[in-house]
Amino acid sequence: MKFYSDVLGLIGNTPLVKVNHITKKHKIKAQVLAKMESLNPGYSVKDRIGISMIDWAEKEGVLKKGGTIIEATSGNTGIGLALTAAVRGYKCIFILTDKVSVEKMRYLKSLGADIVVCPAAAKHGTPDHYVETAKRISHETPGSFYPDQYNHPANPAAHYATTGPEIWRDTEGKITHFVSGIGTGGTITGTGRYLKEQNPKIKIIGADPYGSIFKQYKDSGRVPEATPYLVEGIGQSLPVGNADMKTIDEIINITDRESFEFARELSRREGIFCGGSTGTNFAAAIKVAKDLDDTAVVVFIVCDTGEHYLSKFHSDEWMKEKLLLEPKRITAGLINETKNSGAPESLIFVSPDEVVSAAIQLMNDSGVTQIPVLEENRSVGSLRESHILARLLKDRELLNSKVSEVMDKGFPVVEMDTSVTEIKTKLQKSPAVLIEDFKRITGIITRSDVLELER
Numbered sequence: 001m002k003f004y005s006d007v008l009g010l011i012g013n014t015p016l017v018k019v020n021h022i023t024k025k026h027k028i029k030a031q032v033l034a035k036m037e038s039l040n041p042g043y044s045v046k047d048r049i050g051i052s053m054i055d056w057a058e059k060e061g062v063l064k065k066g067g068t069i070i071e072a073t074s075g076n077t078g079i080g081l082a083l084t085a086a087v088r089g090y091k092c093i094f095i096l097t098d099k100v101s102v103e104k105m106r107y108l109k110s111l112g113a114d115i116v117v118c119p120a121a122a123k124h125g126t127p128d129h130y131v132e133t134a135k136r137i138s139h140e141t142p143g144s145f146y147p148d149q150y151n152h153p154a155n156p157a158a159h160y161a162t163t164g165p166e167i168w169r170d171t172e173g174k175i176t177h178f179v180s181g182i183g184t185g186g187t188i189t190g191t192g193r194y195l196k197e198q199n200p201k202i203k204i205i206g207a208d209p210y211g212s213i214f215k216q217y218k219d220s221g222r223v224p225e226a227t228p229y230l231v232e233g234i235g236q237s238l239p240v241g242n243a244d245m246k247t248i249d250e251i252i253n254i255t256d257r258e259s260f261e262f263a264r265e266l267s268r269r270e271g272i273f274c275g276g277s278t279g280t281n282f283a284a285a286i287k288v289a290k291d292l293d294d295t296a297v298v299v300f301i302v303c304d305t306g307e308h309y310l311s312k313f314h315s316d317e318w319m320k321e322k323l324l325l326e327p328k329r330i331t332a333g334l335i336n337e338t339k340n341s342g343a344p345e346s347l348i349f350v351s352p353d354e355v356v357s358a359a360i361q362l363m364n365d366s367g368v369t370q371i372p373v374l375e376e377n378r379s380v381g382s383l384r385e386s387h388i389l390a391r392l393l394k395d396r397e398l399l400n401s402k403v404s405e406v407m408d409k410g411f412p413v414v415e416m417d418t419s420v421t422e423i424k425t426k427l428q429k430s431p432a433v434l435i436e437d438f439k440r441i442t443g444i445i446t447r448s449d450v451l452e453l454e455r
């Protein structure tokens, strides 16, 4: 019979997958290969260090039967540790920040772990910071093992022993550039050291979110003030023990927008469904590969799966909320669905047979200055407050007329999938556009709704 004796046998030996469409679009001659760490049993690169740090603790006698593993994690290391802990019967308590996606939190709980959530805004060294909280809980818990992935040698050692050799083997020694994010630094340090030992010419490239310190730290030796960014799992506000700057040749800064766009494009165009830090790595890999010829082989890490971020950057609503969605993906349907902070609102309209006074009353009550005139769900005209008031000044009797006698022409009509760029052009001439879905008018977009997108 062919089977693994437990799920831990599935860790590592992840394949390389060639990127095709996106490299072609960027006219890249080099081969760009994705190292599919999302195919580990816990769906991230961190499964490798979960088992290696626990192996170390068992060997050193630090972790004994029934012991508790306590770690500060952005989620994936927790998942990696929890997998091994589940198989070997340990308890787990993980300390996370409130930046971690709800998917990862639920996943950790499903694996049997307890979680403690700290504010992401807490400064390093203060009692509320998630690393300080993890240290405190581990001091207070008898029989606990606090791996400290930021400094534990078994973290880079796992990558030196497995990730590096796998890439060397699978590229038949042809790799020229290795691109990885830097969270604890374990992946880039361990893999980079191994690859450089095989061929010192291989370039080790770090991908770092704008806001993190690593690029400036590497380039100048100084630690700048960190600023917030949205990508999870990589970047730091202080140097960490496992991020060895000497192993890294160059660090490239990537914006949140680039990270999420590249991650979304990898899913859409190549079917590689991944997290935001993979987008950071891929964006850096593309920047590097643009200047290389067809003998170059660029390998980047697919750190984890997109499943962890379905409520975050893989959702158009979340991207729009963060003002990060590409304009061509901001459609009439999405604007309508998410305006007024997502509260659904029924379309306010009048019929052509309504009397003008009632229509004005409705506009006043609803706080709108323009209103569509609809008949059997089709647009037949519009009322604009400034036009009617001007006409009423001349002829008050119009108050008793029918709307059809005073109305202006209807607002332009767009489809659900019309892009914001096209809508903006129409709004230069008209104060509003109507949205049509299956031949029914279902919504209205005004100039202020579009301005709201660029707040």
Ligand SMILES: Cc1ncc(COP(=O)(O)O)c(C=O)c1O
Pocket: 045, 074, 075, 076, 077, 181, 182, 183, 184, 185, 186, 187, 188, 232, 233, 234, 275, 277, 278, 303, 304
């Ligand atoms: C999603 C994600 N990507 C990348 C990394 C970075 O890996 P490393 O800690 O080995 O630098 C992490 C680490 O926490 C992560 O959670």
